[in-house]
Amino acid sequence: MRELRYKNCVFLGLVLMVLMTLSACHDEPQWNNDPYGNFDALWSIMDEHYAFFDYKEVDWNEVRTRYREKLSPNMTSQELFELCGDMLKELRDGHTNLIAAHDVSRYWIWEQFPVNYDERIIDEYYLNFDYRRATGIKYALLDNNIGYMYYASFASNIGEGNLDHVLSYLSTADGLIIDVRSNGGGFLTNVETLVGRFIDGRIHAGSIQHKTGSGHNDMSEPYDYYFEPTKNHIHYQKPVVVIANRGSFSATNNFVSIMKSLPQVTIVGDVTGGGSGLPFTSELPNGWNVRFSSCPIRDAQGQLTEFGVEPDVRVDQTADDTARHHDTLLDTAIGCLVKSR
Amino acid sequence: MNRLIAIVILAVLAISVSAQDESDSTVIARPVASMFMADVGHASVLDSYLTPITYGGIHTALTYAATQATGFSPDRWVRQLEVGVEFAGVNNPVGNNDMQMLMAHAQWGMMHRWRGVFTPSLQLMLGGMTRLHGGVIYNSGNSNNVVSAKAHFSVGAMGMAVYNTHIGRLPLTLAYQASLPVAGVFFSPDYDESFYEMYLGNHHGLAHMGWWGNRFDMTNLVTADLHLGNTIVRVGYRNRIERSWANHLNTHITTHALVLGVGGEFLSISRRGVKPQAKIISSMY
Numbered sequence: 001m002r003e004l005r006y007k008n009c010v011f012l013g014l015v016l017m018v019l020m021t022l023s024a025c026h027d028e029p030q031w032n033n034d035p036y037g038n039f040d041a042l043w044s045i046m047d048e049h050y051a052f053f054d055y056k057e058v059d060w061n062e063v064r065t066r067y068r069e070k071l072s073p074n075m076t077s078q079e080l081f082e083l084c085g086d087m088l089k090e091l092r093d094g095h096t097n098l099i100a101a102h103d104v105s106r107y108w109i110w111e112q113f114p115v116n117y118d119e120r121i122i123d124e125y126y127l128n129f130d131y132r133r134a135t136g137i138k139y140a141l142l143d144n145n146i147g148y149m150y151y152a153s154f155a156s157n158i159g160e161g162n163l164d165h166v167l168s169y170l171s172t173a174d175g176l177i178i179d180v181r182s183n184g185g186g187f188l189t190n191v192e193t194l195v196g197r198f199i200d201g202r203i204h205a206g207s208i209q210h211k212t213g214s215g216h217n218d219m220s221e222p223y224d225y226y227f228e229p230t231k232n233h234i235h236y237q238k239p240v241v242v243i244a245n246r247g248s249f250s251a252t253n254n255f256v257s258i259m260k261s262l263p264q265v266t267i268v269g270d271v272t273g274g275g276s277g278l279p280f281t282s283e284l285p286n287g288w289n290v291r292f293s294s295c296p297i298r299d300a301q302g303q304l305t306e307f308g309v310e311p312d313v314r315v316d317q318t319a320d321d322t323a324r325h326h327d328t329l330l331d332t333a334i335g336c337l338v339k340s341r
Numbered sequence: 342m343n344r345l346i347a348i349v350i351l352a353v354l355a356i357s358v359s360a361q362d363e364s365d366s367t368v369i370a371r372p373v374a375s376m377f378m379a380d381v382g383h384a385s386v387l388d389s390y391l392t393p394i395t396y397g398g399i400h401t402a403l404t405y406a407a408t409q410a411t412g413f414s415p416d417r418w419v420r421q422l423e424v425g426v427e428f429a430g431v432n433n434p435v436g437n438n439d440m441q442m443l444m445a446h447a448q449w450g451m452m453h454r455w456r457g458v459f460t461p462s463l464q465l466m467l468g469g470m471t472r473l474h475g476g477v478i479y480n481s482g483n484s485n486n487v488v489s490a491k492a493h494f495s496v497g498a499m500g501m502a503v504y505n506t507h508i509g510r511l512p513l514t515l516a517y518q519a520s521l522p523v524a525g526v527f528f529s530p531d532y533d534e535s536f537y538e539m540y541l542g543n544h545h546g547l548a549h550m551g552w553w554g555n556r557f558d559m560t561n562l563v564t565a566d567l568h569l570g571n572t573i574v575r576v577g578y579r580n581r582i583e584r585s586w587a588n589h590l591n592t593h594i595t596t597h598a599l600v601l602g603v604g605g606e607f608l609s610i611s612r613r614g615v616k617p618q619a620k621i622i623s624s625m626y
């Protein structure tokens with residue numbers, strides 16, 4: 001009887017061991033820390049996680065073939081970095097960077113277009129260096145009784161109390177200019193905070209997706225998201241002009257796309273810089289980080305704004321205005337608000 | 342039929358006589374074996390939501406375990422409560438990036454005890470457990486996948502082998518304990534789903550039924566308890582293996598740690614105190 005129990009115990013133990021080997025253990029691909037291993041790791045990470053191959057009509061296998069044949073076992077780290085950086089530029093994506101200790105590869109579209117923004121002109125000739133700052137927002141009342149606020153980065157958290165002070169101070173103005181030129185983005189939660197002051201009801205802000213697997217088309221169904229008016233805080237319901245340029249990227253691009261859907265808002269300036277994919281980050285065996293667009297965000301009409309949001313009034317800075325210390329885009333925005341009185 | 346009725350009556354009588362014997366003649370005291378443990382060792386962490394690279398580094402943990410014979414059938418059943426926190430600071434192989442892992446758990450289990458198995462000094466225990474485990478792994482170098490949240494609730498098996506012996510006149514208890522969650526529910530984001538999307542309200546597909554096909558988790562603990570008077574000093578080794586595969590996301594966490602602990606057996610004293618004739622039934626010792 002005791003022998004039988006012993007055999008049962010042994011059998012049970014063997015079953016347990018077999019079940020353990022059938023368990024959730026799933027191997028990750030391993031790459032060597034050499035030029036080929038790092039290149040293959042980069043290519044595979046992008047192949048499995050990047051969200052816009054089809055939208056941008058990029059043949060990623062062809063890209064691999066073209067760039068991999070340029071590899072050599074003895075190439076320097078710098079040469080490998082430049083080769084990999086060039087490969088990533090094929091994606092035409094401002095959110096896609098290879099990040100090493102010595103450099104960051106980039107495709108920053110705003111570097112190829114007019115800047116359309118000179119902070120010094122505004123500070124000196126429009127604000128007379130007389131402005132207030134709160135929670136990352138510079139604000140003042142311009143001539144013609146127009147309110148002006150410049151938000152340099154959505155990475156600067158906006159405090160609701162600070163925003164109350166800003167909007168209270170500007171509440172007597174006939175209209176408000178929100179300048180988000182060269183605002184390279186930041187936290188999407190700040191977009192919600194700011195938009196919440198300019199809506200009087202629940203709005204459909206857009207939709208978000210994410211990759212569900214390694215296939216190029218493994219995407220989740222778009223998830224619609226909505227913004228509510230901020231409760232118990234000051235709201236601004238007069239006409240608003242948002243000024244944007246190509247440097248208005250990522251979260252700022254998202255902000256502009258949502259504000260554009262509001263009836264009292266006019267977008268003035270250049271096409272925004274795009275960047276509608278929420279970026280994720282991964283890593284190569286040599287420790288370089290790679291950032292890439294992973295979660296597409298669409299506007300309320302279901303359109304991707306990866307290549308930017310068209311303004312309602314397209315205008316570039318003119319050389320004559322620059323010579324006269326005028327900001328063409330700001331003048332146009334003021335004109336829009338004066339006209340709407 | 343008459344024989345069946347007779348058997349039932351005899352069984353009822355036997356049970357009632359047995360219970361009466363115990364309640365009348367024996368006062369039982371059940372000390373709690375309490376142990377505070379500190380772990381120091383190595384952690385290996387792979388979380389493909391954060392990076393496909395396996396990180397390694399220092400692992401530390403603080404654990405409290407209380408083991409006690411149950412109120413019913415104290416000779417045969419033992420229960421154990423364990424709570425703990427663990428922290429690991431790990432680096433990638435080339436050493437230019439790091440991650441931090443912070444986890445906490447609470448576990449409660451009950452085991453049947455067999456005394457004198459093979460030798461009079463050996464006890465074997467086997468039973469069930471339930472475990473709540475959660476925490477975060479943080480990779481500061483990442484963007485919207487900066488943190489991977491972990492949470493699981495599971496039920497499973499736990500077992501213990503306890504061997505009481507002596508080194509000279511010093512009582513020594515050698516023990517091996519394993520806990521093995523079998524099924525449960527656990528949290529996993531989708532493949533490349535951001536926490537911002539969850540914040541916006543999309544909670545679809547975040548909870549998963551866990552079984553050995555998608556989640557495996559086992560903790561092994563080998564200890565030597567030295568009885569120094571009323572104090573028990575513990576030296577041991579703990580190993581934890583966690584594997585999960587959900588939404589094409591891979592998690593491998595393995596820790597090896599030296600365990601140092603201190604504790605003792607404590608009786609909860611009622612107003613009437615412990616009667617001198619009380620029979621003490623220890624959970625382990």
